[in-house]
Structures are given as C-alpha cells and as structure tokens.
Amino acid sequence: MAGNCVPESQDLKEMGEEELWEMINDNRHRISLGVRPCILIPYLRQARVLTDLDEDEIVSCHNLTNRCMRTSYMLDLLRAQGRNGAIAFLEGLMIHYPTLYTQVTGRKPSTEPSTFSGLIKYSELTEYLIRAVTGMQKELQEARGEAGRMSARCASLESEMGQMMEQEEKSGRLQSENDRLQRHLSSLQREVAKLKDEKCDLYIRYTTAIEERSAINERLHDLNLQVYQLQTELQNAQMDTKRHPLRFVSAPESPQLQEEVRTLRSQLAKAQTLDPARQDILAQDLAEAIDSQVQLAEQLRCYREENEILQRDKQALLDQKESLSLQVQQLTVDCKMLQQKSTLIQSQIKELQTERDQAYLSREEAQATIAQILAEKDALRSQLVVMQESVFTLQVKRRSSVKQKVKDVRWQSSVSSCDGCPRPERRKLCRMDALRPETFSNSEEEDAVMNSMRSRNAEPPGPESLRRREEILYADSSTESAETDPLLDDFVLLTDGSEDRNELESPSLSNSESSGSSRKSAPPFLVRSRPKAIRVIGRVISISFLGEALLSQLTVVGGNKSGVFVHQVTEGSAAQGVGISPGAQIVEVKYEHNQRALRMVLEDSTLEEAMWALSQVTGFCHLSLRPRPDEYEALLQQLQKSETASGDSFYIRVNVSLPAGSTGTLAVTCNDILHVTNTRPSGAEDQWHACQVHPCQLLDLQSGTIPNYYRAQRLLIRTIEEINFQTKKCQKAGREVCWRKEKAVRIVSTGRQGRNPMWVSVEDKNSESTESGTPSSSKCCVTLMPYTLVTPHYPPICRPVLLLPSILGRILDKKLAGWQGFELCEAEVLMSSEHAARLQRSEILEESEQGRCYTLQSVERVMKKGTHCVLPLGLDCVRRLHRFQIFPIIIFIGQTSRSARKLRSKLQRHSQSEEQLLACSRSEEPLLDKLSCLYRSMAPDSWCDQTSLLTSLRTVIWEEQRKIVWVEPDLW
Known part of the structure; x- marks a missing residue:
C-alpha cells in the first residue's frame, strides 16, 4: 500500500514532485477505476491547474471512449503542471473521495485550513466547499423527493393491484361456478347418452323377438298346410279303397305307404303338442319386453325434463354472466367519467380560488388607490383655498390702489359697487358638477365659476350631466383646433362604481385680467394633475384617450382562450400617457367612425380579431381594461417555453378540401376536424396554425398552416365554380356523374352572426352595412362558411x-x-x-x-x-x-x-x-x-x-x- 511507503511524520507539503507523482502512479489503476473526472475538474480549475480547454478535451474527446481513459488523460495533464498538479489532485481526492485519499496517501482526510497547500484561498475554498455541500444536499433532496414519488406511485399501484386482485377473485369465483355447471351438464349429457344406448339395445331385442315370432308363425303355417295335405291324401286313399276293395296292392308299395303315413302322423302330433308351449313362452317374453319398454320410456321422459330444467338454468346463468359483465363495463365507464368530473371540479375550484384571491387583491388595490386619490384631492383643496385667499387679497389691494390714483366716474362706480357688495363668505370646498369654461363668455365664465364654488349641495351628477360630459369629450377630441385651448382636455373625471360619486377640480379665476386675455393662454387652474377619463367599474377600468394608429402605440398578445393582453406600450405615446401598462386584458373598445359610435367586445375574441378591431381605431377611443397580471405572466411563460403558440384555442370543421403546399401548409379534406392554436402565426395575416385531431382522443397530431377564414372562403367559392364547371361538362358529354368517395366541398351557410372567432373577415367586408344605419344590418348576413366551430x-x-x-x-x-x-x-x-x-x-x-x-x-x-x-x-x-x-x-x-x-x-x-x-x-x-x-x-x-x-x-x-x-x- 502507498500508505506504508510514506512515513507518517512526513507531510505532503514537504514531499517533492517526484515523490508525489510516484505515489500517485503507484495507485494509478485504483484511481482510474474509482475517480470520475467531472467531479474533480471544478476544483482543479479553481486551483488553476486545468483550463476550460483541458476540460473540454477531457470530457468531449472522441478518442477517450470510457471513464478510465479520461481519468488517465487528466492525470497526464496534471503531470505537466508538476508539483501543483499533484497537490491539487490529492486535495480534490481528500474532499470528494476521502476513502481513496486514505488508500493513496495513508493519511486520514481533514478539512482544516492547515492541511491545504495554499493553491486556493481560504475564502474561495470555503465557497467551493459550500457549493459542493449545497449541490449534494440538492441531489439528496431530489433523491428523497423521487423516493417519495416512487413510494406514492408504489402505493397507488398496490391499491390498483388490490382492486385487480379483487376483480380477479370475483372472476375466478364466476369461472369456478361456470366450470362446475359445465361439469354437471357434461355428466347429465353422459347419463342421457347411456339411456339412449340402453334404449337402442331394447329396441334391438324387441325387433329380434318379433322376427323370431314371425318365423315361428310361418313354420306353424307350413306344418298346418302339410297336415291338411296329408289328411286330404288320406281321405282320397280311403275313398279309393272303398271303391276298389278287391284291388290288390303290390307288396312293395304297401309298406312304404304305411311308413309315410306313420311319419306324417308323428310329425303332426309333435307339432300339436309343442306349439302351445312355444306360443306361451313367446307371449310371456313379448309382455316382459313391452313392460321394460314402457319403463324405459318413462325414465327417458324424466331425463328429458331434467335436461330441459338444466338447460334453462344454464341459459339463466349465462344471461346473468352477460348482465354482470355489462354492469362491470358500465361501472368502469362511470368510474372514469366520475374521475374526469372530479378532476374538472377540482380545477374549477382552484380557478375560483385564484379568481377570488385576485378579486380580493384588486379590491384592496382599488381601495388603496381611492384612498390615495382622496388624500391628493384634500391636499389640492387646501392648496386651492390658500390660492383663493391670496387671489382675494391681491384683488382688494389692487382695487384700493386704483381708487386712490384714478378719479374716473367709471372706476368710481365700479369701486363703489365692489365696496357696496358684501364680501363673500369663504366656505370649505365641496364636490359639485363639472363646468366647461369654454361654453361661457369671459364675464359669464367668472360668474359661473364663482357660483359653482359657492354651491352648498354636494350631490352626484345625474345621467344627463354624464351624457353631456361624454359628448363634450367626444367633441373636443374630434374638433380640436387652434382656437380651442389644448389644456382644456386635461379635465379629470373619476367615477367609482362602488361609491357612485363624481368629482372635478373646481376652477377659479386667477385675476380680473384673465377675462380679457386671449383663449390661447391657458388659465393656471386647468393644468392636468392626473391621467384623464379613468372610469373604475368593479374590476374593469375604462380609459379614454386619443387612439390615432392604436396598433403603433401598443402591441397585444393572447387569444380567445387566455384573453387579449397589452404586451408592450410605445414610449411617449398617448397610451403610455394615460397609464396603460402591460398585463392588462382588453375587454372592450369603443370608437367613433364616420360620426357613428362603434363598440367591439374583445373579451373572448381571437388574436386576429382583436388586432383587426384595434386597427380600425382612427381617433378618440375608450378602452375597457381588466388587470390580470398573474394570467399575463403565465401566458408569457408558456410562450417562452413553447408550450403554446398563442392564446388562441378552438376546434373547427373543414368544409372544403385543401391541398398541401410547399411552405408547410397542412393538407386537409372536407369534414376534417382541426385544432386552431394561433390565428396570427409569425405575423402572417392570411394564415392560421392548426393541428389535426385524433378521431378517438382529444390529442393533436400533424400540425401546419391553413388559410384563414377570408382566404378559405375565396378558395371555397373557387372550388364550387370548378365543380360546377366539371359537372356541366360531364352532362354535355352525356356521361353519368359517378358517386364520389370523398366530398370536396360541403355547402354550409348561416343567417345569424354570433360570437364566432372566425368572423373577422366577414365583419370587415360588412363594415359598410354597420355604418349605413340600422343595427340589424350588422347582425344578419347570409354567407358560405369554409370553417365552422365544433x-x-x-x-x-x-x-x-x-x-x-x-x-x-x-x-x-x-x-x-x-x-x-x-x-x-x-x-x-x-x-x-x-x-x-x-x-x-x-x-x-x-x-x-x-x-x-x-x-x-x-x-x-x-x-x-x-x-x-x-x-x-x-x-x-x-x-x-x-x-x-x-x-x-x-x-x-x-x-x-x-x-x-x-x-x-x-x-x-x-x-x-x-x-x-x-x-x-x-x-x-x-x-x-x-x-x-x-x-x-x-x-x-x-x-x-x-x-x-x-x-x-x-x-x-x-x-x-x-x-x-x-x-x-x-x-x-
């Protein structure tokens, strides 16, 4: 062992390069088998003994076909680094492979700073160790989570196995009962076969006895005939003897005749003595045979009745088995339907909980916004009161100075009239009806504003007042000119649907010279303080602004399934100025076209329909928005992960056969069912992205692009014309139009325009009827439909x-x-x-x-x-x-x-x-x-x-x- 070769007192830092590599090479085989390079490479790179090029070469080189070769190649690269490479490698073994480190060096691994060589700083080493431990903990947590999931899966499989075992036991019991009945039936069939065989034997015996009786009767008849003949001959002989008594009979003939007579008489006596006994025996045998035959017939009848009863029992059991199997199938289908219903109910409950939480959050946000707006209003009121007091003070000072300097009669009368009138009592500012200064003259404007400020009744405006304000707003946006004050549009109307109250900043005159000033100079109290025309009705916010070229001010995403959301807002546009931000769902758009107010609901429209509707806006418009940030973020995540192509999702039935194209166009036939997932793929205006649907399951199969509704409608008309031309050609040629296996066209028309996500092109073509006058003209049309919703x-x-x-x-x-x-x-x-x-x-x-x-x-x-x-x-x-x-x-x-x-x-x-x-x-x-x-x-x-x-x-x-x-x- 290497541990025995290295002295215990000698430290790795004191060993030379050759000693270290000799110790590593002695255990090279063990290291090649036990070390994974991908685990040690991060530490070696941090120790700066390997580079990223070395890592790529070790991991992805095609010549290194297995792990041992990659480990050996890594040791060769570390050998080129000298002593630092050996020290870094041993330290990596001490961290990641402590057992192998002990086998190689003969020392116990330690994580104290003194045991490291100093190739890595202590802080970097601690960070590396923390990352390594964190990674191991994550792997351990993933392994535990996987084990938990597998255990849950195992438990579910065990429960399913238990259910299957119960069903198998039930089916086994039914099978055993069926086998028992089959065995009983086979035994009865065998007994019936035996009875049939016995009956056949009796029939044979009876037939044999009848044949023997008939033979005996024939023999008896022959003997009686012979006796009669003999008696006749005897009588004849006697008559001859009487006639010729003297006739001499020859000696030789007389004994012979006498012998024949004796023989015949003996035979006749035997026949007469044996015939009654034989007849009695035969009669007794016949009676016994008849009795046995009657008994056998009775037994056969009983067996037949038992067989019929068993057959009925068997049929009843078979019917019961079929009914039980049908009940099992029906219960299985009911169970699946109940599971689907429970899953659907749970998903709906989750959606309701999410919507409830969003409603609570929206209510809190609205309450906070209302509180903030009211606080701002109170502050502005206090500022307005202070400014009014300063204005009144300046007016008094100016009038007193003018009275001293100028002695004109007109000024005196004006000053005397001002001094004679009582000074108005300044009251606390209260809410009142909004007034448009431009509707009055200069003197009338001052009186109206002052009278409006002196109003003591704080009542909400009536419907007529709200209607007049909307008409004034529409007139201001459509007839904006140089004579009109551009700041007059900065009036702010805030309507809270929950409290049913309106409030408008009260205007006041800055001084008496404002009445003689030009209309182009805006009074200081008309400066905009908040975005204009924001109407809060529940969770829907209505924003009014100048929507010229609306699609250039904002971009939208979504569709009929998720809703149409604002995705981006152009900086510096009017949409950004009124506070439109990404994440809001567009519920409705109202605008004016050719002096007619139009309204389009986009709450469940497709992306194509929404973009067409927004492109029609050419002036002042109202957008109804619903804040839904969570749904918007979820849609963006699905789009980024390519889980969905857009927010569109609906199923259509194709009414015209369309061939495949060279640009990924999907080939469809008449009566095919397609799942449309995007009505604006890659910005294309005349194509939809769709998938073919599995006939038995709700699964998407082959995908591609198809023409949109308007283009498909033109193709449908062209196909009908071609079919009509071919039919007329065949009729002229005298040929019979054969029965077609596949229909090319299905003629479908409609007389009612509902909420159909494929009506964009039809609405575009019928826009003139919408402008012409009657509302019914926009609701009714008769048109061919290339696609129909299903x-x-x-x-x-x-x-x-x-x-x-x-x-x-x-x-x-x-x-x-x-x-x-x-x-x-x-x-x-x-x-x-x-x-x-x-x-x-x-x-x-x-x-x-x-x-x-x-x-x-x-x-x-x-x-x-x-x-x-x-x-x-x-x-x-x-x-x-x-x-x-x-x-x-x-x-x-x-x-x-x-x-x-x-x-x-x-x-x-x-x-x-x-x-x-x-x-x-x-x-x-x-x-x-x-x-x-x-x-x-x-x-x-x-x-x-x-x-x-x-x-x-x-x-x-x-x-x-x-x-x-x-x-x-x-x-x-």
Missing part, C-alpha cells in the same frame, strides 16, 4: 344507429336488429293528452301509421340496456335527438345503378324498385350536409351482397362508437 361530446356506451337512404334502411333495420347487441326501436301507442304533452316537449321523434309514434323514451329504454337502438326513422329525428344530448351514428350507404341491382330481390319484397332507391339516395344525400354532426359514408363497391353489407355495417358502427362526436352550433 365542440366535442362524449356519448354513452351505445349510440343509436340510423341507416340511410331510408328505403334501404327499412330493409336492413330488422336484419341488423337480429344481431346480438342491436335492438329495433318500437313504436308506442299514446293517449291524446299524453301525445300532446310529449309533442310540446319535443319528445316525439316521428309519427307512424295506425296512430303509433316513435318517442324519445323508447330510444332511452333501449340505450339503458347497453345495446344499440336501430332507428327506423328519417333525418328529421337527428335534431330532436341532439336537443336531449343523444348523438346517433348516421351511416349513408352510397348507391349506383349497379349496386341497386344487387338489392333487386329485397326491394321487390318490400314493393320498391331500383329507380325509387336511387331517387331517395339522390334526394337525401344533400340533406346530410345540413346536419350539425359528422356522418359516415359507405362506397357502393365496398360490399357485394346483403351479408357482406351487414358485416361492413357492424365494423363501421364499432369504429364510429369509439370516436368523439363533434357538434356544430345552430347557425340559423
């Missing part, structure tokens, strides 16, 4: 199914309802009173024949079972279902003459023809574009017969059930 909806587990065209739907509804998981909606018979009540509540979807009708309750009844309700209805039921938050799956099966021929037999059974099917398809297809939700189209060549069509329909329904339902607002 909102996501998450329907229940099973949505109703509507098949179109309606003629084909009537044929397929019953076939589809026969599949598992589907049920046909049945019509109901209602009383007249109940029918009228449901009709008033719009719960009747469609009237049927024979006084029956399809109701909303019948659809909900099927949906509660967890099955798809097949609707034998038309398109009119879709809007009624949407009112009750029920969103059916609409499937349109495209038809051509070729596909209609495949259904000829089915159509004839329902008294329909191919021409009627094609006509129904052509009439109902344009109505699909009027729906406020998406639908699914099936190409005519995607199926070959009714079976494949039903299979494709099930696949399409399963795909559509997983998707998000996007619904448009009512546009008319």
Whole structure:
C-alpha cells in the first residue's frame, strides 16, 4: 500500500514532485477505476491547474471512449503542471473521495485550513466547499423527493393491484361456478347418452323377438298346410279303397305307404303338442319386453325434463354472466367519467380560488388607490383655498390702489359697487358638477365659476350631466383646433362604481385680467394633475384617450382562450400617457367612425380579431381594461417555453378540401376536424396554425398552416365554380356523374352572426352595412362558411344507429336488429293528452301509421340496456335527438345503378324498385350536409351482397362508437 511507503511524520507539503507523482502512479489503476473526472475538474480549475480547454478535451474527446481513459488523460495533464498538479489532485481526492485519499496517501482526510497547500484561498475554498455541500444536499433532496414519488406511485399501484386482485377473485369465483355447471351438464349429457344406448339395445331385442315370432308363425303355417295335405291324401286313399276293395296292392308299395303315413302322423302330433308351449313362452317374453319398454320410456321422459330444467338454468346463468359483465363495463365507464368530473371540479375550484384571491387583491388595490386619490384631492383643496385667499387679497389691494390714483366716474362706480357688495363668505370646498369654461363668455365664465364654488349641495351628477360630459369629450377630441385651448382636455373625471360619486377640480379665476386675455393662454387652474377619463367599474377600468394608429402605440398578445393582453406600450405615446401598462386584458373598445359610435367586445375574441378591431381605431377611443397580471405572466411563460403558440384555442370543421403546399401548409379534406392554436402565426395575416385531431382522443397530431377564414372562403367559392364547371361538362358529354368517395366541398351557410372567432373577415367586408344605419344590418348576413366551430361530446356506451337512404334502411333495420347487441326501436301507442304533452316537449321523434309514434323514451329504454337502438326513422329525428344530448351514428350507404341491382330481390319484397332507391339516395344525400354532426359514408363497391353489407355495417358502427362526436352550433 502507498500508505506504508510514506512515513507518517512526513507531510505532503514537504514531499517533492517526484515523490508525489510516484505515489500517485503507484495507485494509478485504483484511481482510474474509482475517480470520475467531472467531479474533480471544478476544483482543479479553481486551483488553476486545468483550463476550460483541458476540460473540454477531457470530457468531449472522441478518442477517450470510457471513464478510465479520461481519468488517465487528466492525470497526464496534471503531470505537466508538476508539483501543483499533484497537490491539487490529492486535495480534490481528500474532499470528494476521502476513502481513496486514505488508500493513496495513508493519511486520514481533514478539512482544516492547515492541511491545504495554499493553491486556493481560504475564502474561495470555503465557497467551493459550500457549493459542493449545497449541490449534494440538492441531489439528496431530489433523491428523497423521487423516493417519495416512487413510494406514492408504489402505493397507488398496490391499491390498483388490490382492486385487480379483487376483480380477479370475483372472476375466478364466476369461472369456478361456470366450470362446475359445465361439469354437471357434461355428466347429465353422459347419463342421457347411456339411456339412449340402453334404449337402442331394447329396441334391438324387441325387433329380434318379433322376427323370431314371425318365423315361428310361418313354420306353424307350413306344418298346418302339410297336415291338411296329408289328411286330404288320406281321405282320397280311403275313398279309393272303398271303391276298389278287391284291388290288390303290390307288396312293395304297401309298406312304404304305411311308413309315410306313420311319419306324417308323428310329425303332426309333435307339432300339436309343442306349439302351445312355444306360443306361451313367446307371449310371456313379448309382455316382459313391452313392460321394460314402457319403463324405459318413462325414465327417458324424466331425463328429458331434467335436461330441459338444466338447460334453462344454464341459459339463466349465462344471461346473468352477460348482465354482470355489462354492469362491470358500465361501472368502469362511470368510474372514469366520475374521475374526469372530479378532476374538472377540482380545477374549477382552484380557478375560483385564484379568481377570488385576485378579486380580493384588486379590491384592496382599488381601495388603496381611492384612498390615495382622496388624500391628493384634500391636499389640492387646501392648496386651492390658500390660492383663493391670496387671489382675494391681491384683488382688494389692487382695487384700493386704483381708487386712490384714478378719479374716473367709471372706476368710481365700479369701486363703489365692489365696496357696496358684501364680501363673500369663504366656505370649505365641496364636490359639485363639472363646468366647461369654454361654453361661457369671459364675464359669464367668472360668474359661473364663482357660483359653482359657492354651491352648498354636494350631490352626484345625474345621467344627463354624464351624457353631456361624454359628448363634450367626444367633441373636443374630434374638433380640436387652434382656437380651442389644448389644456382644456386635461379635465379629470373619476367615477367609482362602488361609491357612485363624481368629482372635478373646481376652477377659479386667477385675476380680473384673465377675462380679457386671449383663449390661447391657458388659465393656471386647468393644468392636468392626473391621467384623464379613468372610469373604475368593479374590476374593469375604462380609459379614454386619443387612439390615432392604436396598433403603433401598443402591441397585444393572447387569444380567445387566455384573453387579449397589452404586451408592450410605445414610449411617449398617448397610451403610455394615460397609464396603460402591460398585463392588462382588453375587454372592450369603443370608437367613433364616420360620426357613428362603434363598440367591439374583445373579451373572448381571437388574436386576429382583436388586432383587426384595434386597427380600425382612427381617433378618440375608450378602452375597457381588466388587470390580470398573474394570467399575463403565465401566458408569457408558456410562450417562452413553447408550450403554446398563442392564446388562441378552438376546434373547427373543414368544409372544403385543401391541398398541401410547399411552405408547410397542412393538407386537409372536407369534414376534417382541426385544432386552431394561433390565428396570427409569425405575423402572417392570411394564415392560421392548426393541428389535426385524433378521431378517438382529444390529442393533436400533424400540425401546419391553413388559410384563414377570408382566404378559405375565396378558395371555397373557387372550388364550387370548378365543380360546377366539371359537372356541366360531364352532362354535355352525356356521361353519368359517378358517386364520389370523398366530398370536396360541403355547402354550409348561416343567417345569424354570433360570437364566432372566425368572423373577422366577414365583419370587415360588412363594415359598410354597420355604418349605413340600422343595427340589424350588422347582425344578419347570409354567407358560405369554409370553417365552422365544433365542440366535442362524449356519448354513452351505445349510440343509436340510423341507416340511410331510408328505403334501404327499412330493409336492413330488422336484419341488423337480429344481431346480438342491436335492438329495433318500437313504436308506442299514446293517449291524446299524453301525445300532446310529449309533442310540446319535443319528445316525439316521428309519427307512424295506425296512430303509433316513435318517442324519445323508447330510444332511452333501449340505450339503458347497453345495446344499440336501430332507428327506423328519417333525418328529421337527428335534431330532436341532439336537443336531449343523444348523438346517433348516421351511416349513408352510397348507391349506383349497379349496386341497386344487387338489392333487386329485397326491394321487390318490400314493393320498391331500383329507380325509387336511387331517387331517395339522390334526394337525401344533400340533406346530410345540413346536419350539425359528422356522418359516415359507405362506397357502393365496398360490399357485394346483403351479408357482406351487414358485416361492413357492424365494423363501421364499432369504429364510429369509439370516436368523439363533434357538434356544430345552430347557425340559423
């Protein structure tokens, strides 16, 4: 060991360079394995034995492929520094690797100043050690925090595992019960098979006995026939003997005949003796067989009854299992929905708490501001009283001096009139109505001001007074000329919505010469003391100022999601002069255009709409601002971290197919859903930044730019013209317009202009109608819409199914309802009173024949079972279902003459023809574009017969059930 080589009494400072490096090189292998250069380099750089170039070479050199090579290379660089390099390296080991330091030097590490070589000052060393300890503490805290998070994650996983184990136990119990029932059923089936085998054996035995009996009967019949023949022959022989008694029979023939007779008689006797016994035996066997057969039939009937009972029990258990599985799925979906609702409620509670805190803070700030303003007013009143007293004193002195010097009759009369009138009693200044000096003549102005100052009634101004003041302010800003005093606009009107009071500085005349002075010289009491026209109404501040070229005075950020905020204010502009600062949300802007007052609400507008509205301001304007510094800072942080592109966020449905461009333009097709995240990307005025949306989840996919509303509207009109030209060309050529798989255009128009963030260009084009006169002209327009706003909806587990065209739907509804998981909606018979009540509540979807009708309750009844309700209805039921938050799956099966021929037999059974099917398809297809939700189209060549069509329909329904339902607002 190196520790044994170095004497204990010898200090490292006393050792020479060669001794130090020899000690380090002896332990070079151990140092290369145990030291990380990135830990020692900061200390070595502070000791000035390594530079930043050396650090870059050690850390990022490609030739040094592992840590041992980097450590060895670091030792080589320190070797070039001589003794200082060795001392600094050993001190770094003493700080960061105390155990290795002991192994290398044989000494215990110490942090006392005497043990260091002096390469680093004590203060720098202490600072370095503090930073090192702080870094280690941070790493320890991060490790502890990570351990806490992992433990919490582990606990949550354990709870989930417990729940899964419980579910597994329940499923295991159900599985074991199912296995037991299966075993019992198999045993019963085996017993039934045995009984069947026994029955077959009995049938065989019975058949054999019958065959034996029939054989015996045939044998008995043959024997009786032979006996009859023998008797006949005997009788004949006897008759012959009687006729010829003298006839001699030859000797040889007589014994032979006698032997045959004896043989026949013996056989006949045997037959007569054996036949009854055999018959009794056979009859007894037959009776036993019949009894056993009856018993077996009875047993078979009992077994059949038991088998039917078991089959019913099995079916009931299977139904119970399916219902339990459906309940489990429904409970899982309900649990997820409750979790989402709880998360949403918690986020809303947090937002409410934040808004409450902001409201309290704003109230305190407003109270402090009001208190400060009142204090300033009191101080100004006291100064005004002092100035008025000095003015009165100077007037008295001047009049007395003029009386002594001038003996003119006019002056005497004026002096006598002044001396004769009583001196006005100076009272404490009180609040009064504001007066405009420019509306009076010079003498009238003095009287009006004096009378205003002598007013004793401190009452708030009426609505008429406020209206006159606003008209005067508008007139001053629009008709400003050389004859008007530029300082007259410095009158300050402060209105507090909570206290409902107004106050204006009381003007007073400086001297009698002010009445004869020119209008261009402003009186001293009209000098501006505060920003003008600041109106505080709750949390919204209304600021009035000259907004010429407003967008050059301030810049804005935000959008419809976060709100539009003031981002920067130009120095020296009118906006900065009235106190507009970054962080305020622009709620509303009012301005005058062509002698008409216009008002635009920007509280939930997009960035594009807000910039367009602010660019229209060309003169005096009113800005309604709401201070929201926290939301503004949060938006800036999100923009800096690139978490969001702007404050805009809304979803649209595309009504025209747009190809991809060379500058990152997103290729979209008709009926695509896009998420617009920025309406002014990089300052572009004709583009939006948008992302494609996942069909089953609210996730952003491929992103790019799309044309804005006005440009897309022009492209929509151009596409309609091209399609119309192609259609006319095909008709002239005599060709049939084929069924298109993908629609290029969806015609959507509107007759109501609401709060739509895509109405900027439309408002710009209809600005003349806004100026023309009637307010209704700005609220109504009929226009084609390339984009429409949509909102996501998450329907229940099973949505109703509507098949179109309606003629084909009537044929397929019953076939589809026969599949598992589907049920046909049945019509109901209602009383007249109940029918009228449901009709008033719009719960009747469609009237049927024979006084029956399809109701909303019948659809909900099927949906509660967890099955798809097949609707034998038309398109009119879709809007009624949407009112009750029920969103059916609409499937349109495209038809051509070729596909209609495949259904000829089915159509004839329902008294329909191919021409009627094609006509129904052509009439109902344009109505699909009027729906406020998406639908699914099936190409005519995607199926070959009714079976494949039903299979494709099930696949399409399963795909559509997983998707998000996007619904448009009512546009008319």
